[in-house]
Amino acid sequence: xxxxxxxxxxxxxxxxxxxxxxxxxxxxxxxxxxxxxxxxxxxxxxxxxxxxxxxxxxxxxxxxxxxxxxxxxxxxxxxxxxxxxxxxxxxxxxxxxxxxxxxxxxxxxxxxxxxxxxxxxxxxxxxxxxxxxxxxxxxxxxxxxxxxxxxxxxxxxxxxxxxxxxxxxxxxxxxxxxxxxxxxxxxxxxxxxxxxxxxxxxxxxxxxxxxxxxxxxxxxxxxxxxxxxxxxxxxxxxxxxxxxxxxxxxxxxxxxxxxxxxxxxxxxxxxxxxxxxxxxxxxxxxxxxxxxxxxxxxxxxxxxxxxxxxxxxxxxxxxxxxxxxxxxxxxxxxxxxxxxxxxxxxxxxxxxxxxxxxxxxxxxxxxxxxxxxxxxxxxxxxxxxxxxxxxxxxxxxxxxxxxxxxxxxxxxxxxxxxxxxxxxxxxxxxxxxxxxxxxxxxxxxxxxxxxxxxxxxxxxxxxxxxxxxxxxxxxxxxxxxxxxxxxxxxxxxxxxxxxxxxxxxxxxxxxxxxxxxxxxxxxxxxxxxxxxxxxxxxxxxxxxxxxxxxxxxxxxxxxxxxxxxxxxxxxxxxxxxxxxxxxxxxxxxxxxxxxxxxxxxxxxxxxxxxxxxxxxxxxxxxx
Ligand code: ADP
Numbered sequence: 001x002x003x004x005x006x007x008x009x010x011x012x013x014x015x016x017x018x019x020x021x022x023x024x025x026x027x028x029x030x031x032x033x034x035x036x037x038x039x040x041x042x043x044x045x046x047x048x049x050x051x052x053x054x055x056x057x058x059x060x061x062x063x064x065x066x067x068x069x070x071x072x073x074x075x076x077x078x079x080x081x082x083x084x085x086x087x088x089x090x091x092x093x094x095x096x097x098x099x100x101x102x103x104x105x106x107x108x109x110x111x112x113x114x115x116x117x118x119x120x121x122x123x124x125x126x127x128x129x130x131x132x133x134x135x136x137x138x139x140x141x142x143x144x145x146x147x148x149x150x151x152x153x154x155x156x157x158x159x160x161x162x163x164x165x166x167x168x169x170x171x172x173x174x175x176x177x178x179x180x181x182x183x184x185x186x187x188x189x190x191x192x193x194x195x196x197x198x199x200x201x202x203x204x205x206x207x208x209x210x211x212x213x214x215x216x217x218x219x220x221x222x223x224x225x226x227x228x229x230x231x232x233x234x235x236x237x238x239x240x241x242x243x244x245x246x247x248x249x250x251x252x253x254x255x256x257x258x259x260x261x262x263x264x265x266x267x268x269x270x271x272x273x274x275x276x277x278x279x280x281x282x283x284x285x286x287x288x289x290x291x292x293x294x295x296x297x298x299x300x301x302x303x304x305x306x307x308x309x310x311x312x313x314x315x316x317x318x319x320x321x322x323x324x325x326x327x328x329x330x331x332x333x334x335x336x337x338x339x340x341x342x343x344x345x346x347x348x349x350x351x352x353x354x355x356x357x358x359x360x361x362x363x364x365x366x367x368x369x370x371x372x373x374x375x376x377x378x379x380x381x382x383x384x385x386x387x388x389x390x391x392x393x394x395x396x397x398x399x400x401x402x403x404x405x406x407x408x409x410x411x412x413x414x415x416x417x418x419x420x421x422x423x424x425x426x427x428x429x430x431x432x433x434x435x436x437x438x439x440x441x442x443x444x445x446x447x448x449x450x451x452x453x454x455x456x457x458x459x460x461x462x463x464x465x466x467x468x469x470x471x472x473x474x475x476x477x478x479x480x481x482x483x484x485x486x487x488x489x490x491x492x493x494x495x496x497x498x499x500x501x502x503x504x505x506x507x508x509x510x511x512x513x514x515x516x517x518x519x520x521x522x523x524x525x526x527x528x529x530x531x532x533x534x535x536x537x538x539x540x541x542x543x544x545x546x547x548x549x550x551x552x553x554x555x556x557x558x559x560x561x562x563x564x565x566x567x568x569x570x571x572x573x574x575x576x577x578x579x580x581x582x583x584x585x586x587x588x589x590x591x592x593x594x595x596x597x598x599x600x601x602x603x604x605x606x607x608x609x610x611x612x613x614x615x616x617x618x619x620x621x622x623x
Contacts, residue, residue, distance in 0.1 A: 001148070001150075001162075001163060001164045002163070003161055003162075003163035004161060004162050004163065005159055005160075005161045006090065006094055006159060006160055006161065006162065007158060007159050008094055008154075008158055008159065008160065027132045027133050027182070028185075028194055029129060029198070030129040030130050030132050030133050030176075031066075031077075031185070031191070031194050031195070031198065031199075032194070032198035032199055032250075032251075033126030033127065033129045033130075034077045034126070034127070034129075034130060034174055035064060035077065035195070035198075035199045035202060035206065036126060036199070036202075036251050037126060037127060038064045038077060038078075038079035038081060038172070038204075039064065039079075039081075039199075039202045039203065039204060039251075040081070041079050041081025041082045041083070041171070041172060042062045042063075042064070042079055042080065042081035042082075042204050043081070043203075043304040044081060045062070045080070045081045045082040045083075045170075045171075046062060046303060046304065047303070047304060047305060047306065048082065050303070061205070062080060062081075062204045063079070063080060063204055063205050063206075063207060064077065064078065064079045064202070064204055064205070064206045064207070065077075065078045065079075065206075065207045065208075065209055066078075066191055066195075066206065066207070066208050066209070066226075067209045067210075067211055067213070068185075068186040068187075068191070068208070068209070068210055068211065069186075069211035070186050070210070070211075071211075072177075072211070073177065073178050073180075073183060073186065074175050074176060074177055074178065075134075075175075075176045075178055075185050076173050076174065076175045076176070077173070077174045077176075078171065078172070078173040079171050079172055079173075079204075080169060080170065080171035081171055081172065082143070082170075082171075083141045083142050083143040083144070083170045083171050083172055084139075084141040084143060084150070084172060085141075085142075085143045085147055085148075085150060086150045086162050088141075088143070089139065089150060089152045089162055090162065092127075093127060093139065093152055094160060126254070127174075128156075130174065130176055131156035133178055133179060133182040133185060134156075134176035134177050134178055134179065134182075135155060135156070135177060135178075135179050136153065136154070136155045136156075136177040137153070137154055137155075137156065137174065137175065137176055137177070138151060138152070138153045138174075138175040138177070139152040139172065139173070139174050139175070140152075140165040140166070140167050140172070140173045141165065141167065141171070141172040141173070142165065142167045142168075142169065142170040142171065142172075143170060144170055148164060148165075149164070149165035149166065149167035149168075150162055150163070150164065150165045151163050151164065151165035151166075188208050188210070191208055191226070192208065192226050195226040195227055196226065196227070197243075197247070198247055199227055199247070199251070200227045200228055200229075200244065200247070201227070201228075201229070201230065201231065201232050201244065201247070201248050201251070202227055202229065202251075203229055203231060203304075204229065205225035205227065205229060206225055206226045206227045207223070207224075207225055207226070208226055231299075231325070232244060232245065232264075232276060233264065233274045233275065233276040233323060233325055234274060234325070237264050240264070245259070245262045245264075245276075245278075246258050246259070248276070249262070249278045249321070252278070252297070252321060252322070252323070253278070253280065253321050255280055257280070257281050257282070258281070259279060259280055259281070259321075260278075260279045260280060260281045260369060260372060260373055261278065261279040261358060261362060261369070261373070262276075262277075262278055263275075263276070263277040263278070263279070263322075263354060263355065263358050264276050264277075265354055267346075267347065267350045267351075270346055271326065271328050271343050271346045271347055271350070272326070272327060272328060273324055273325060273326035273327070273328065273347055273350075274324075274325045274326075275296075275322060275323065275324045275325070275347075275351060275354070276322050276323050277296070277320050277321070277322035277323075277351070277354070277355065278320065278321045278322050279320055279321075279355075279358075279359075279373060279377075280319065280321065280376070281372060281376065282376050283319065283376045283377060283380075287318065287319065287377075287380065292318070293307070293308045294308060294310050294313065294315075294318040295307070295308045295309045295310035295311065295312055295313050295318075296308075296312040296313055296320075296321070296322050296323055296324050296351070297309070297322070297323040297324070298312065298323070298324055298325075298326075298329075298333075298338075299323060299325035299326075300325070300326060300327070300329045300330070300333060301325075301327050305333060306335070309324075309335070309338065311338055311339060311341075311344050311348065312324055312344065312347060312348050312351060313348065313351060313352070314348065314352055314387070314388055315383065315387065316380055316382075316383040316384035316387055316388065316395075317352060317355055317381070317384070318380065319376070319377040319380055319381075320355055324347055324351065326343065326347060328343050329341075329343055329344075352388070352391060353391075356391060356394045356395070356398070359373070359381075359398055360394070360397065360398060363398060363413070371411070374400050374411070378399070378400060378460075379460050379462050381395060381398060381399075382395065382399055382460070382462055382463070382466060383462060383466075385399070385466050385469050385470055386465065386466050386468075386469040392469065393474075396414060396470070396473055397413065397414065397415065398413070399413065399414065400412065400413050401413075401414075401417075401430075401456040401457060401458065402436060402439075402456075402457045402459070403417065403454050403455060403456045404431075404439075404440070404445050404448070404449060404454055404455040404457070405420075405449075405454040405455075406454075408436060412456075414428065414473050414474075417454060417456060418473075418474070418476065420454060421453070422451075422452050422453065424489060424490045424493075425451075425452075425453050426476070426477075427477045427478070427479040428456065428473060428476050428477065428478045428479065429448055429453055429454070429455045429456065429478075429479050429480075429481050430455060430456040430457070430458050430478060430479070430480060430481070431444060431445065431455050431456070431457060431458065431480070431481050431482055432458040432459070432463060432464050432467070432480065432482070433457065433458070433459055433604075434459065434604070435459065436457060436459050438604055439457040439459060440457075441602075442482075442602075442603075443532055443534070443535035443538045443602060444481050444482050444531055444532075444538060444540070445481070446531065446532055446533035446534050446535065447488055447530065447531040447532065447533050448481055448488060448531070449533075450533050451488045451489055453488065455481055467480065481531060482540055482541060483540060483541050483542070485530065486530060486531055487530050488531075497530060501528050501530060501572070504528050504572035504573075505527065505528045505572070507572075508528065508572055508577075508581060511580070511581045512526050512527070512528070512570065513526075514588065514592075515568070515570070515592050515595075518589060518592050518593075519568065519592065519596055522565065522596065522608070523539070523565055523566055523567060523568045523596075524542070524565035524566065524567055525567045525568070526567070526568045526569075526570060527567060527568075527569055527570070528569070528570055528571075528572045529569035529570060529571050529572070530569075531569070532569060532571040532574070533571075534574075535571060535574070535602070536570070536571050536574040536576045536577055536595065536598075537568060537569060537570050537571060537574075537577075537595055537596075537598070537599050538568075538569050538599055538602065538603070539566045539567070539568055539569070539599045539600065539602075539603055539605075540566060540567050540569055541564070541566050541567070542566070542567060546564060551564070568596065568599060576595075580592075580595075590616050590620075593612075593613075593616060594613070594616055594617065594620065597613045
């Protein structure tokens with residue numbers, strides 16, 4: 001092959017500049033990133049070898065070697081993993097999906113250059129960390145025995161080349177030509193320390209060798225791996241240090257931050273498995289994207305089968321990361337086989353249950369931590385109320401809401417709500433709105449508040465979609481105060497109110513009828529309100545109709561839904577209404593038009609004829 005020179009894609013060039021020139025005290029993380037990549041590559045090779053024995057026959061030991069050449073000032077990280085051919089090199093080492101880079105740039109803008117190296121990890125561009133300590137990087141790799149080997153090389157300033165390599169055995173060597181100020185990384189003790197603190201759990205032995213390499217057999221010291229290789233999840237919980245969990249989490253997720261919660265447990269009974277799960281502190285950029293990778297990594301008897309087994313985790317827990325290791329599955333499993341496998345279903349159900357109980361415990365005992373969790377992932381978790389019937393009650397218990405009686409920012413759960421209910425309150429009340437301010441100013445709250453009842457605010461888009469699955473909580477009905485013919489108070493109060501209303505309605509009958517006639521194109525009915533205290537009127541949906549905010553949301557999503565006429569409720573006791581009752585002719589017509597427009601504005605909808613509305617209002621103000 002002729003040597004070919006390539007330019008990095010523009011985004012990479014920009015990023016490389018940032019990586020190399022950023023002031024960062026922890027340049028040492030380059031080693032963790034390269035070891036992680038080597039370990040991933042061996043994972044892949046080992047899995048392929050399960051079905052292709054030619055890969056394993058002449059491969060005595062899966063391993064990673066770190067070779068220091070003090071004369072050449074190079075540090076080489078070598079693995080005998082899955083390797084890369086020239087196309088892979090172009091794809092993997094010359095390009096990053098531009099969406100990733102865009103997200104990267106945005107995060108950079110937001111967080112500032114100081115956090116750059118953490119961001120690099122987060123965006124899976126770990127390989128480029130090599131340029132923090134090296135002014136030239138050479139990658140020599142071979143994918144399989146029958147393929148040629150290739151050499152990739154770059155000084156990290158904008159171009160790279162690919163040509164034939166000289167490697168006999170498959171796998172990858174990354175050669176770092178160290179900058180003079182980083183020669184410390186040629187020192188065995190320095191490397192040993194780094195491996196111990198960042199990569200101890202890596203499942204393959206990591207050896208340190210000094211160039212020229214001595215005869216392996218004779219040198220006891222060189223034959224001792226730097227890492228202990230113990231799979232953390234196999235060790236008793238009490239023996240694992242917090243830092244070890246944290247480093248494993250970072251290896252697994254490329255997150256720069258510590259996990260919020262670590263869940264280490266074993267499943268017993270019908271299926272035996274071990275699991276190590278993490279809940280991150282914050283959502284990644286992609287958690288709401290439809291084709292985000294999710295699920296857990298699967299091991300079968302210590303052999304890595306793959307990442308992102310989404311059948312191990314329900315979708316609404318997609319924020320959880322981690323691994324499951326089961327000895328009950330066959331080694332030659334495929335994703336397709338697992339799609340509908342009874343053992344997998346049992347593991348999924350046990351994992352789900354464990355995560356939910358850990359969240360409940362966090363909620364009960366570590367309020368601050370739970371709030372962090374909830375603000376990152378609450379709206380995702382809530383999807384489960386709709387999608388996981390068998391766990392819906394447990395998820396309802398975990399949901400948090402703002403409410404009419406609590407100041408902004410304070411969140412309460414349904415148990416808090418029920419506990420604070422006055423004796424005569426039977427149902428749980430909620431109001432849906434797009435924004436918290438709209439909910440707070442809604443006239444529909446008036447009567448409920450006067451009765452001393454709190455009202456939950458459902459302001460997440462997902463809440464509205466959940467209402468149907470959320471009809472009751474522990475025997476109490478959930479009632480939308482914006483819908484239907486609602487009444488508050490004790491049996492007697494309701495009765496008295498109904499009588500007063502019927503009487504008011506009878507008194508107002510001719511008035512209500514003329515209003516109804518005038519607005520017949522806009523509303524389905526005009527009636528006396530049971531929920532208003534201070535406002536003259538309000539528009540409500542019929543008991544089974546979509547609420548105004550749901551309607552707006554569906555329209556925004558380009559859903560073609562018919563305009564459902566709503567009901568105009570009039571506050572019979574309001575002085576304005578009392579006055580309007582005696583109006584007639586144009587005076588009545590104009591007043592009704594203004595009243596209707598006002599009701600539309602109050603719920604955040606637009607009015608049919610703004611120009612005419614302004615004219616009417618102006619002339620009213622002149623009077
Ligand atoms: P990430 O590991 O997060 O995907 P990197 O920038 O670290 O991002 O690596 C990019 C890609 O290059 C990897 O996904 C992998 O396909 C390939 N790669 C890196 N190192 C190795 C290696 N030692 N062996 C085989 N492939 C590798």
